[in-house]
Amino acid sequence: MKRRFNPYTLPPWLKQIREVGIQIIIPLTIFQGIRTIFFPTSFDVLLLAILILLAIAFRYDWL
Incomplete structure (x- = not known):
């Protein structure tokens, strides 16, 4: 039986890392796209x- 992902049950330090990742992934992806x-x-x-896959995963709450 597959266990569902619930972001509210994460520890506070992991929630903070996730929020920082969400804020930084889009500008980093744009910069990398220009560089590429x-x-x-x-x-x-x-x-x-x-980076694009990570941005999509954060957008649709897969991570």
């Missing part, structure tokens, strides 16, 4: 993909 346009290395593209 000008200097497209494989690492930059991989990092941009990871």
